[in-house]
Amino acid sequence: MKIQFWSIGKAHEAFVKEGVEDFTKRISRYYSVEWQIIPVPKNAATLSEKELKKKEGEIVMGLLQQDDYLVALDEQGKEWTSNGLAQFIQARANDSTRTIVFLIGGAYGIDDIVLKRANHKWSLSHLTFPHQLVRLVLAEAVYRACTINRNEKYHHGGGSSKL
DSSP: OEEEEEEESSSOOHHHHHHHHHHHHHHTTTSEEEEEEEOOOTTGGGSOHHHHHHHHHHHHHHHOOTTOEEEEEEEEEEOOOHHHHHHHHHHHHHTTOSEEEEEEOBTTBOOHHHHHHOSEEEOSOSSOOOHHHHHHHHHHHHHHHHHHHTTOTTOOOOOOOOO
C-alpha cells in the first residue's frame, strides 16, 4: 500500500520541514510514502473564496486516480484516537487498498466536489491549526498509527477507538 499526503499551498516552511521529513522517512519503513504539495492557483488573490475552492477542487479531482482511497481532512469529519487511526490504516491494508491519499485543503477548506468524492472525512481536532502545522501533526499521527499496528514502543497511550 502507498500513502500519499497532499497539501494545497506553499512548500514546507523551515519550522516544519525537518519534522515532516523525519516522520515521512519513519513511515517509509512501513509503507511507500510521498508528499505532493499542490500550488495555489496563480490568480488566487483575484478569486472569491468560493471560486478559489472550486479551482483547487478541480486540480485535486484531476490528480486523483479512480481507485485512490481519499481521506479529506475536514473540520466536519470524524475524529479518531491514535488507535482508531491505526485500525483504519490496517483495515485499508487488509482491503488491499493500493493508495490512501490524505488531503489537506487550501486556506478556505476543501471544495464540495472533493468532499463528495472522499471515502472518509477526518477531523484532526476541534482546534484550528495553520496548514503547515497540520502537515507535521498528520505525518506524526500516521507514523504513530504504524507503530501501533506493529506493536512497537513509540506509542504509550491507551484509550478507546472512535473508529
